[in-house]
Amino acid sequence: MPRKPLAPSPLPIKAPLAGFLRLRCRIFLCIVPFTFLLCTCAPDGMPADMVLVAAGPFRMGLNDARVDADERRVHIVELSDFYIDKYEVTNAQFAQFIEATGYVTRAEEEGAEEREDGISWRYPEGRQVDMSGRREHPVVYVSWYDARAYCAWRGKRLPSEAEWEKSARGMDGRLFPWGKTFAAGRANVWGEEDGFASTAPVGQFALGGSPYGVDDMAGNVWEWCEDWYGEEYYSGRPEVDPQGSVEGRFKVLRGGAWINRWNVVRATNRFKILPVERSGFVGFRCVKTP
Ligand SMILES: [Ca+2]
Secondary structure, three states: OOOOOOOOOOOOOOHHHHHHHHHHHHHHHHHHHHHHHHHHOOOOOOOOOEEEEOOEEEEEOOOOOOOOHHHOOOEEEEEOOEEEEOOOOEHHHHHHHHHHHOOOOHHHHOOHHHOOOOOOOOOOOOOOOOOOOOOOOEOOOOOHHHHHHHHHHOOOEOOOHHHHHHHHHOOOOOOEOOEOOOOOOOOEOOOOOOOOOOOOOOOOOOOOOOOOOOOOOOEOOEEEEEEEOOOOHHHHOOOEOOOOEOOOOOEEEEOOOOOOOHHHHOOOOEEEEOOOOOOOOEEOOOEEOO
């Protein structure tokens, strides 16, 4: 049985038209490799392990009476281009920072290393727990100041709350990075059914990425944002590149963590803690302005 040809046979072409098409073809062949080169090269300055969130509007917030008032209502926010880390910052990456700069985290500065449990980013579960297998887990027990110092060292910064939310849910108003409803096995939340009793190495959930390909935006660890928290910020916020309240007491955390139930890790949820605080379920990722 004859096979179906992969492409239809060429139609006969009249001589003058053939000459014109040959010329067009030469131009096309000259342009195509150049175009291909442009398409396959990363944009100028694209940093490793970051993705571009292209400029444009998105729907921020949620219209649902069951959530806290600070999360309501939906409003359109316009953001400029930015890059965001595909993964949460890991223990291995944070160790590079410490080694290169000699930076001392808040927990260490305040003597946590001397306390009996010795809890810090180096030993988030105490000195007795071996950390050798956790190089690719998100770093925890970092304050907002520690997170900010790391990002600055990388030539980056912490995301604004709006940048974080757009990276997590894209432009169609979805509630979770992958879609409208929670789906088990796409994020590290409370319980071991997802395979992890506490933090998971970054990038473990192949179907858990956001529309931009950013991983672990739901669950694993809460993530520091640059913004001061403002309870009523949504009602009077600027509509273009909002930067959070001018001043405040708390910094914003987003995304939920391994200690939270599924409904807490929704992309619109806003949480807040003091910038000096740190815990075993708070980490971060960085962004960069092109
Ligand atoms: Ca879990």
